[in-house]
Amino acid sequence: MPATKIVVNIPGEAPYDVRIGATVLAGLGESVRRLEKVGDAPHLLVITDSNVAPLYLDEAKSSLKAAGFRVSDVVVPAGEDSKSLAVAGEVWSAMAALGLTRDCAVVALGGGVVGDLAGFVASTYMRGIPFVQVPTSLLAMVDSSVGGKTGVNLPEGKNLVGTFKQPVYVCASTAVLATLDAREWACGCAEIAKASVIDSDEFFFWMMDHAAALDARDPVVVAEAIARSVVFKANVVAEDKTESRGVRECLNYGHTLGHAVESLAGYGTFSHGAAVAEGMRFAARLGMDVVGTSAELVEAQDELLDALGLPALAWSAPADEMLAAMKRDKKTRAGEVRFVLPRDIGQWELVAVPDDVILAHLRRWEASKSL
Missing domain, CATH: 1.20.1090.10 (Dehydroquinate synthase-like - alpha domain)
Structure with a gap:
């Protein structure tokens, strides 16, 4: 079954593609290479969690590296607790230690927690660098990966700190849904x-x-x-x-x-x-x-x-x-x-x-x- 492409057009923002299909993760690198704002990025950071990393991190990084990108990764603990200012601070520090600059980009590989966290750190690091959404849960594919809401939780409530930042590309691989319970x-x-x-x-x-x-x-x-x-x-x-x-x-x-x-x-x-x-x-x-x-x-x-x-x-x-x-x-x-x-x-x-x-x-x- 061929992939489906949906173009998201939001006034005041660059249009971006959402690709839905069973083979789109394998083509992630080439898709990112074609992106206007990210195609020449000197360094990509994949942010994922401890549940997703063993399943799909190698495939995502291999695709990106095959397209000629230098790729690093940060793996955060799985679960809602990672959607916090403390974890965001650890990721910001890792980004700085890796020497990421404003022409670099973030790739969010995971469900809604990873997408929200990665989008938030991307939108605030050096006042904003591009990010790509690679949702791995059905919930993230149909909701949080599209629309540009990012954020973290406070003890007082969910999503009380966040930004609006649209992704530059959304790669929704239906093949990864096979591992969902x-x-x-x-x-x-x-x-x-x-x-x-x-x-x-x-x-x-x-x-x-x-x-x-x-x-x-x-x-x-x-x-x-x-x-x-x-x-x-x-x-x-x-x-x-x-x-x-x-x-x-x-x-x-x-x-x-x-x-x-x-x-x-x-x-x-x-x-x-x-x-x-x-x-x-x-x-x-x-x-x-x-x-x-x-x-x-x-x-x-x-x-x-x-x-x-x-x-x-x-x-x-x-x-x-x-x-x-x-x-x-x-x-x-x-x-x-x-x-x-x-x-x-x-x-x-x-x-x-x-x-x-x-x-x-x-x-x-x-x-x-x-x-």
Whole structure:
């Protein structure tokens, strides 16, 4: 099956390609060599983690070296704890020790944690050097590798320190997805489901028709789901590059409750996708009271998430603790928690919801876990 190429065009930024296919990792070096800003880089730094390095670091470096690049690597511990200022500081120091200059570039080889961390250090080292995204998880391919959000976590919350910096190229090798376990596969499926609810009837009903095949990892369906998600996200980002016009905030559907779940349960207890799926269920039910979301949408969304291996979580936390966690989220404005709520498939609204309404729904959500 030939690779798919999607060109991401964002106003004020250089266009960049997203290549999706089973053989694109082998061609990484030649693809990077053709890039205008990176093709003559004297030194590339591959940033990866301890899970991905044994699997794909040699292949990525071999491809880059075969294209004539000098290549070094930094391997950080796998897991959310590496998305921190402390680890970023260690990587900055390594970059300086290697003598990287402003005409060098970073290659992010890994999932969302690696991509966010590598993008952040690339955007800040010497006030910014180019970086390439080589996502190795389904979640990173359909979400974090496209759009230019980078960042690290603080103890107080996720992604509270970060920048906007677009990659110069995204290499999405579907072959590497074979090593994902069921938890990580479902995690990526949650973001595809989110995109379909926000995007359109056509995408959502395509997902309903192909959920079983996606769950079974049919290669044709997987490639199309990735491509559809990338196109959706690229179009949203093109309208609102820095999340300043309210358009890009639709990408936070499910994340308000989802981030609170991750924070209170402990990062890593549930996958990001599982937490987002729980947030989608909660937001749709909240939407019934706040924006008139139909019971049919709630039921259809539940059916889709169930089919993708994303059942409702058998976990809860006290309503007041959940609300406090939501208020620490960067989406809060003037002390008001804002939710992306679906009025219908492809129609959404960003709403500042009063605390008492949120608390009532959180108590209902908490009670449902004990049934």
